[in-house]
Amino acid sequence: MAVPTIAKGPSPTRRAPSRGRTRYRPSEVAWGAAFVAPAVILFAVMGAYTIAYGFSLSFAKWNGFTPNWRWVGLQNYADLLWADPRYAPRVRTAAVNTLWVMIAVPILTVLVSFPLAVLLNSVRRLKTVLRSVYFLPQVTSGIAVYFAWMYVLQPDGAVNLLLRSLGLGSLQQPQGFLGNPSTALPTLIVITVWSSVPVSMMLYLAGLQAVDPTLVEAARVDGAGSWHIIRHIIWPLLRPITAIIVLLALRDSLQGFQTFLVMTNGGPGDHTNVLGLETYRLAFLSLLGPTLGLSSALGWMLFVAAVILAAVNLRVMRRVT
Amino acid sequence: MSTETARPTAADAPATGRAAGRARVHWSLPTVLARVAVGLLLLLYAAISLYPFLWMVSAAFKDRLEVVAGGNLIPHRPTLQTLAETWSELHFFDYFLNSLKVTGLTVLLVLVIYSAAGYAFSVLRFPGRKTLYRLFMVLLFVPGVTVLLPVVLLENKLGLLGSHWGLILPFVNGSAPLSILMMTNAFDVIPGELREAARVDGAGELRIFTTIYLPLSRPVLVTIAVLTAIPTWNEYLLTRVSLNNPGTFTLPIALQNLQSGAVQHYNVLMAGALIVVIPVIILFVAAQRYFVNGLMGAVKA
Numbered sequence: 198m199a200v201p202t203i204a205k206g207p208s209p210t211r212r213a214p215s216r217g218r219t220r221y222r223p224s225e226v227a228w229g230a231a232f233v234a235p236a237v238i239l240f241a242v243m244g245a246y247t248i249a250y251g252f253s254l255s256f257a258k259w260n261g262f263t264p265n266w267r268w269v270g271l272q273n274y275a276d277l278l279w280a281d282p283r284y285a286p287r288v289r290t291a292a293v294n295t296l297w298v299m300i301a302v303p304i305l306t307v308l309v310s311f312p313l314a315v316l317l318n319s320v321r322r323l324k325t326v327l328r329s330v331y332f333l334p335q336v337t338s339g340i341a342v343y344f345a346w347m348y349v350l351q352p353d354g355a356v357n358l359l360l361r362s363l364g365l366g367s368l369q370q371p372q373g374f375l376g377n378p379s380t381a382l383p384t385l386i387v388i389t390v391w392s393s394v395p396v397s398m399m400l401y402l403a404g405l406q407a408v409d410p411t412l413v414e415a416a417r418v419d420g421a422g423s424w425h426i427i428r429h430i431i432w433p434l435l436r437p438i439t440a441i442i443v444l445l446a447l448r449d450s451l452q453g454f455q456t457f458l459v460m461t462n463g464g465p466g467d468h469t470n471v472l473g474l475e476t477y478r479l480a481f482l483s484l485l486g487p488t489l490g491l492s493s494a495l496g497w498m499l500f501v502a503a504v505i506l507a508a509v510n511l512r513v514m515r516r517v518t
Numbered sequence: 519m520s521t522e523t524a525r526p527t528a529a530d531a532p533a534t535g536r537a538a539g540r541a542r543v544h545w546s547l548p549t550v551l552a553r554v555a556v557g558l559l560l561l562l563y564a565a566i567s568l569y570p571f572l573w574m575v576s577a578a579f580k581d582r583l584e585v586v587a588g589g590n591l592i593p594h595r596p597t598l599q600t601l602a603e604t605w606s607e608l609h610f611f612d613y614f615l616n617s618l619k620v621t622g623l624t625v626l627l628v629l630v631i632y633s634a635a636g637y638a639f640s641v642l643r644f645p646g647r648k649t650l651y652r653l654f655m656v657l658l659f660v661p662g663v664t665v666l667l668p669v670v671l672l673e674n675k676l677g678l679l680g681s682h683w684g685l686i687l688p689f690v691n692g693s694a695p696l697s698i699l700m701m702t703n704a705f706d707v708i709p710g711e712l713r714e715a716a717r718v719d720g721a722g723e724l725r726i727f728t729t730i731y732l733p734l735s736r737p738v739l740v741t742i743a744v745l746t747a748i749p750t751w752n753e754y755l756l757t758r759v760s761l762n763n764p765g766t767f768t769l770p771i772a773l774q775n776l777q778s779g780a781v782q783h784y785n786v787l788m789a790g791a792l793i794v795v796i797p798v799i800i801l802f803v804a805a806q807r808y809f810v811n812g813l814m815g816a817v818k819a
Binding site: 222309316317320330334459481 | 556557559560563564566567568569570571573574577591630631632634635637638639642643644645647650654657659660661662663664665666667668669670671672687688690691694698723724727748749751752753754755759770773774777784787788790791792794795798799801802803806
C-alpha cells in the first residue's frame with residue numbers, strides 16, 4: 198500500500214467515456230490507495246482487529262485478567278442456548294423480551310409515522326415548525342432524555358398526575374411505570390417508538406414529496422376518496438421506504454439497549470432485560486467471572502440474527518404490499 | 519429540489535396541479551371539520567414530542583422544595599440558581615468542554631477521512647475498489663455491543679483507554695459505513711466531465727477533490743457532520759466503561775453520576791440534562807435546512 202510520488206498533470210492516455218474494465222491508470226491507482234488509506238488503516242485497527250479478536254474470544258473462557266484464554270470450542274454458544282443453567286434461562290427471558298420489542302416497535306413506528314407524515318404533508322402552514330418539533334426526540338435521544346422520561350414516569354411524576362386529571366385515575370401506576378413489572382416493558386417500548394418516529398416520519402415525508410402528483414390528481418378525477426388514494430396509491434408507492442423503516446427498527450430493537458440500561462437496567466427483576474443488555478452485562482458488569490467469551494458469543498449471535506433479518510426483510514417486503 | 523429527479527412530463531405538472539387544487543377548495547362543513555381534525559392531531563403529536571422536554575425545563579427552574587412537591591408545569595418561583603450551580607459548582611462547564619473536544623475532533627476526522635474515501639470509491643478506478651466498499655457496508659450490520667469489549671481490551675493494550683482519543687478513534691470508525699455511503703452517493707451525481715475538464719487544465723486529484731467535489735457536496739458534508747455529532751455528543755456506552763478520571767468526563771457520564779449520587783434531586787438532574795440537550799438543539803436548528811434536505815436526498819438516491 199506504499200504511495201509513490203505522483204507526477205501531477207493531465208495523463209497522456211486520456212480515455213474519457215470508455216473506462217477500461219481491467220486496465221487501470223497507474224496514477225489513479227496510487228491516488229485511490231492514498232485516498233482510502235486513512236479509512237482502511239483505522240478500520241484495520243479499530244474494526245478488523247477487534248472483530249477478529251472478538252470472534253475468537255467467543256470460543257474461549259476468560260475473565261479479562263488471567264494471562265491465558267481457555268479454549269472451549271462451541272461451549273459458550275451451547276451454554277448460552279441451553280447447557281448452563283446460570284445463563285441459558287436468563288438468555289431465554291432476554292430473548293423473549295427482545296422478541297416483544299422487535300414485534301411491537303416496527304409495527305407501532307410505522308402505524309404512527311406514516312399517518313403523521315401524510316397529515317403533515319397535507320398542511321401548508323406551520324409545516325416546518327411542526328417538522329422540527331417532531332424531530333426533537335431524535336436529535337436529543339440519549340441519556341438526558343431518558344432521565345427526563347424517568348422523571349415524568351416516577352410514582353408522583355407528571356404522567357400519573359396527567360392521568361388523574363383526565364379522570365383516568367385507574368390507569369395510574371403507584372409504583373411508577375418503570376417499577377411495575379407488567380408495565381415496565383411496554384413503557385420502554387413506547388419510549389423507543391417515541392424516539393424512532395422522527396426519522397421514520399422524515400423518510401415517509403421525503404417519499405411523499407417524490408410521489409408524482411399527477412397520479413393522485415388522476416385518481417381524484419376518477420372519484421377516489423382520500424382514504425382510497427392513501428391506501429391504494431400512496432402506501433404501495435412508499436413500500437420501499439416502509440421496508441427501510443422496518444429494517445432499521447428491527448435492527449435497533451435487536452441490538453439497541455441503551456434505553457434499557459439507563460432507565461431500568463433490566464429490572465424490575467429481569468422483566469426488561471434484552472439481549473443487547475445481557476451482552477453488555479456479561480462483558481462489563483460481571484466483574485471477575487470468566488464471562489467475556491460468553492459475551493462475545495452472544496454478540497455474534499446478535500450479528501447473525503441481524504444479517505438474517507435484513508435478508509428476510511428485503512425479500513418479504515418485496516412480495517407483500 | 520424534487521424537479522431534478524422528475525421526468526419532463528411530471529416536472530411542470532405539480533405547479534399547475536397545485537394551483538388548480540388551491541382554487542377548488544370549498545369551505546364546506548366537512549372540509550372545515552376535516553382540517554380542524556388534522557390540525558388537532560398534528561398538535562397532539564407535537565405535545566407528545568415535547569412532553570418530557572417541558573418537564574425537564576420546568577424542573578430545571580424549580581428549587582429543591584418545589585420539585586419535590588411536583589405538581590405544576592410552570593414553576594411558582596422560577597430560579598436560575600439550580601442551573602448556575604450545576605454549570606459551575608458541579609463542573610458541568612468542564613464536562614461541556616470535554617464533550618465539545620471529543621465531538622469536534624470526531625466530526626472533523628469523519629469528514630476528512632470519509633470524504634476522501636468516498637472520492638476514491640466514487641471517482642477513482644483502482645483494483646479492489648468494489649470489494650473494499652462492500653466490506654465497509656457489511657460493517658453496518660455488526661452490532662456495536664459485539665465489538666465494544668474487544669475495543670476496550672485493545673485500547674487497554676495500546677494505552678489509549680481512559681483518554682479522549684480512546685473514544686474518538688472508535689467513534690470515527692463506527693461512523694464509517696454511513697459516511698462512506700453518503701459521500702459516495704453524493705460524488706456519484708457530480709458529472710464526470712467536470713473532473714475531465716479540470717484534468718485538461720492541469721489539476722491533480724487532490725486539487726479536483728478539494729476545489730470541485732467538496733464544495734459541491736456541502737449539504738452532504740453538513741448532514742454527515744450533524745449525524746455524527748449528535749450520537750457522539752450523547753455517547754454513553756463506551757464512554758462509561760472507558761473513562762475513569764473525573765477530569766476527562768463528558769456530559770453524559772457527568773449526568774449519570776448525578777443520578778447515582780446518594781440523594782436524588784430532580785431539579786439538579788434535569789438542569790444537567792438541559793445542559794446536555796441544549797447544544798444539540800441549537801446545532802439541529804442551525805443545520806436543519808441542510809440536514810432535512812440531506813436526509814431526503816439520501817432516500818431518493
